[in-house]
Amino acid sequence: MHPDLPRPAPGPVEAPFWEWCRRHELRLQRCSDCGTFRFHPRPRCPACTSAAADWTPVAGTGTVASYTVLHPPVLPAFADRVPYNAVVVQLDEGPFMVSNLLGIDNADLAVGMRVAVTFVDIDDEYTLPQFRPVGAEAAA
Amino acid sequence: MSPPDRIDVVGGRSAIAGIGETVYGKNLGRSELDLACEAIVAACADAGFPVQEIDGIVSYHIEQVSEEAIVHALGIENCSFMARTTSGGGGAASIVGLAAVAVASGQAESVVAFRARNRSKGASYGGDPNQGGRPWEKAGRSVSGGNQWHHPFGVASPTHEMALIARRHMALFGTTAEQFGMQSVAQRFHASHNPRAIMRTPITLDDWHNARMIADPIRLVDCSLENDGATAILVTTPERARDLAQPPVTVLAQAMGAGPIHVALADYFRTSSSFDERDFAGRHIARQLFARAGLTPADVDVAAIFDHFTMAVPLSLEQYGFCGLGEGGPMIESGATRWPDGALPVNTHGGSNGEGFIHGANHVPEAVRQIRGTSTCQVVGAEVALVTGAISDPAGAVLLGRG
Ligand SMILES: [Zn+2]
Numbered sequence: 001m002h003p004d005l006p007r008p009a010p011g012p013v014e015a016p017f018w019e020w021c022r023r024h025e026l027r028l029q030r031c032s033d034c035g036t037f038r039f040h041p042r043p044r045c046p047a048c049t050s051a052a053a054d055w056t057p058v059a060g061t062g063t064v065a066s067y068t069v070l071h072p073p074v075l076p077a078f079a080d081r082v083p084y085n086a087v088v089v090q091l092d093e094g095p096f097m098v099s100n101l102l103g104i105d106n107a108d109l110a111v112g113m114r115v116a117v118t119f120v121d122i123d124d125e126y127t128l129p130q131f132r133p134v135g136a137e138a139a140a
Numbered sequence: 141m142s143p144p145d146r147i148d149v150v151g152g153r154s155a156i157a158g159i160g161e162t163v164y165g166k167n168l169g170r171s172e173l174d175l176a177c178e179a180i181v182a183a184c185a186d187a188g189f190p191v192q193e194i195d196g197i198v199s200y201h202i203e204q205v206s207e208e209a210i211v212h213a214l215g216i217e218n219c220s221f222m223a224r225t226t227s228g229g230g231g232a233a234s235i236v237g238l239a240a241v242a243v244a245s246g247q248a249e250s251v252v253a254f255r256a257r258n259r260s261k262g263a264s265y266g267g268d269p270n271q272g273g274r275p276w277e278k279a280g281r282s283v284s285g286g287n288q289w290h291h292p293f294g295v296a297s298p299t300h301e302m303a304l305i306a307r308r309h310m311a312l313f314g315t316t317a318e319q320f321g322m323q324s325v326a327q328r329f330h331a332s333h334n335p336r337a338i339m340r341t342p343i344t345l346d347d348w349h350n351a352r353m354i355a356d357p358i359r360l361v362d363c364s365l366e367n368d369g370a371t372a373i374l375v376t377t378p379e380r381a382r383d384l385a386q387p388p389v390t391v392l393a394q395a396m397g398a399g400p401i402h403v404a405l406a407d408y409f410r411t412s413s414s415f416d417e418r419d420f421a422g423r424h425i426a427r428q429l430f431a432r433a434g435l436t437p438a439d440v441d442v443a444a445i446f447d448h449f450t451m452a453v454p455l456s457l458e459q460y461g462f463c464g465l466g467e468g469g470p471m472i473e474s475g476a477t478r479w480p481d482g483a484l485p486v487n488t489h490g491g492s493n494g495e496g497f498i499h500g501a502n503h504v505p506e507a508v509r510q511i512r513g514t515s516t517c518q519v520v521g522a523e524v525a526l527v528t529g530a531i532s533d534p535a536g537a538v539l540l541g542r543g
Contacts, residue, residue: 006291009284040289040406065409066311068303069356070294075277078294086295088304088409096409098304100293111311128292 002077007126014041016055021127024119028095030056039095060117061134062091064101067109089115089131103132148393148432153244155381155388155543156236158187158374159505164338164496167260168368172271175370176205176256177213183252183372188385194374196221196251198238200231200499202270205256221248227401230421230533232446232500237394237536239375249377255501256370263368274366286404298448299363301402302532303355306451309415310357313466315454317357319473321348323450323486324361324493326478331490333516338365338496362450364492371501373508381543388543389511392524393433396536397421408532415458415465421535422459422528430461433539437461440539441522442510443477443484444503446530447491453477456531457486479517488517503527507540 008018017040020027028037031045032052044051066088074082087101087109101115115131122128160182162168162175184191194216197207201224211219221242225231235253242248258265258272265272269279276296283291290296295304309315325345331337343361351359381388399421400408430436437460445456454468462484463471471477477486489495489506496502507525509515523542529535 004281006279006283006287006296007281008288008292009282010288011284014288040286040404066304066308068300068307069353070300070303071353071355073274073277073297073354074294074300075279075291075296077281081294084294086293086300086304088308088405090409096406098290098293098295098405111307122292130293 001123005077005122006075013043017041018126020055021119021129024127025057026060026117026129027055027057028093029053037093037095039097058091058093062089062115064088064109064111064113064115065090065096066111067101069106069109085109087131097129100130101133102130150240150244150391151393151432152390153378154240154375154391155378156373156391156508156540157376157381157384157386157388158183158185158189159508160184160186160372161336161502161505162370164336164367164369164498164502166338166367167263170368171265172205172256172258172370173209173213175368176210176254176372179256179370179372180210180214180252180254183374186386187374189250189374189376192216194250194252195219196239196242196248198223198235198242198251198253200225200228200235200255202228203255204266204268204271221251225536227533227535229446229448229500229530230535232503232529233527233538234394234396234529234536235501236373236375236391236504236527236538237396239373240391240394240538243375243377249380251375252372253375254370254372255499257498258368259366259497260368261366289406290403298402299355299358301405302449302451303358304405305402305408305532306357308409309451309455312415313469315466315469318345319454319469320357320362320450321345321359323453323472323477324348327447327450327487327491327494328361330479330488330517331494334490334495335516337490337494338367339490339494358449358451361493364448364497367496369496369498369502371498371505373504378543387512389508390541390543392435392539392541393429394536394538395425395428395432397424397428398534399424401534402532421533422456422531425535425537426460429537429539435524435539440484440524440526442488442507442519443486443526443528444507445486445528446500446503447487447493448497448530450493452531453486456528459531460526460528460537479519485517485519488515488519500529511540511542
């Protein structure tokens with residue numbers, strides 16, 4: 001592992017997301033008052049301004065809303081991975097997340113692909129939520 | 141989100157009297173304060189205006205040169221107004237907007253708006269992440285705030301983020317990467333006429349195809365340049381401007397709007413999943429801007445559109461109402477944005493991939509030159525010019541016209 005690999009340094013509102021990832025569970029804040037999911041974490045519900053939220057499990061499935069394939073220059077810690085992909089996934093519960101799609105040839109990336117979360121333990125301290133194709137794309 | 145019915149007391153009550161630019165280039169080896177002072181002195185010289193009579197200073201929120209440093213370097217004794225814009229390149233036009241607000245409301249008489257940058261690749265000047273080279277490369281291994289949702293996945297630079305936005309637009313509307321390339325080619329053609337431009341050799345669409353991919357679909361020649369330099373604009377009252385050396389360029393209207401930002405893509409896509417009415421700040425800004433000026437997009441003769449990447453141009457054309465949603469790419473392909481024959485020449489100085497990247501601040505002097513009639517790619521009879529901040533940020537825009 002590259003010594004400069006970026007590591008999340010979350011504040012108190014954000015820390016539970018990474019702690020749940022460590023346990024291989026994808027959980028998002030869900031407003032206790034109006035039920036709206038939100039990501040990334042924030043202290044208030046943007047739909048109703050409530051401060052009350054529960055870290056609620058989500059299905060971990062979603063759709064690729066966009067993708068890119070990255071070439072130099074990239075962060076030094078990623079220099080030996082180029083070209084690598086990045087995706088924006090819209091989770092089935094609504095919110096969007098930036099991640100990577102594993103187990104796919106970058107030439108096969110497409111908007112609209114169905115994907116599911118997979119947890120990659122980076123080291124003893126943190127786990128990254130990445131995605132894999134599901135259904136027809138996975139079989140292809 | 142309905143159009144404002146408040147009376148605008150800013151439009152028409154200030155004018156740009158002077159513009160100043162340093163040389164734009166790679167690794168100039170000068171401090172940002174040094175560059176800022178040169179640009180400000182040059183703007184005052186352009187106007188025939190005494191530097192010591194500046195009584196307001198505005199800049200971008202991440203500007204590293206402080207108002208206090210300017211005041212003490214230039215001997216400005218009566219500074220009455222200081223303010224900064226929001227959100228990086230979103231503030232490109234709003235430095236003029238803020239200055240206009242200050243002048244029109246009587247908070248100051250003569251305000252200098254400026255931006256100074258040492259951002260050449262590898263530039264080591266300064267200790268702040270927003271000084272010298274690429275700020276995203278200096279984020280380090282411990283990432284907090286918004287970076288924690290991007291950097292662990294290798295998404296770190298604006299190029300990466302704008303590539304994800306561009307690809308979404310392509311998927312929804314059939315916009316092609318080649319249409320971004322056509323804007324790149326048009327701007328490099330404009331730059332070939334501009335002696336200030338860093339990139340004075342024009343390119344062809346073949347050159348664009350052969351250019352290195354940076355973040356698919358964005359190629360090297362779609363990207364803003366990494367360079368040093370400073371830009372300054374002197375805004376004063378219409379009365380004062382009439383007594384100065386240059387024909388006044390009136391600030392017809394300014395407007396700002398808060399929208400999602402590219403460094404928080406989860407939010408960006410939350411509101412922009414279909415690039416619809418809630419998209420960006422652009423539509424909100426455009427509605428206010430044109431209403432305040434009593435103009436429509438059809439009245440705009442020439443535009444200086446913030447172009448950190450050329451993909452921002454078609455998205456801006458749509459959001460500012462020059463074409464329908466999804467029609468920005470075809471509008472570029474039609475040649476509309478290319479000088480001299482296009483209906484709306486865009487970035488006639490060569491833009492950020494041709495002239496240079498001063499965070500969009502260098503787009504303002506070009507719009508001023510167009511209204512003065514002195515551009516190296518002059519739009520004949522230009523009377524109204526639009527300058528925009530970044531389509532990907534909370535931003536602002538101004539409309540400029542003849543005094
Ligand atoms: Zn709520």
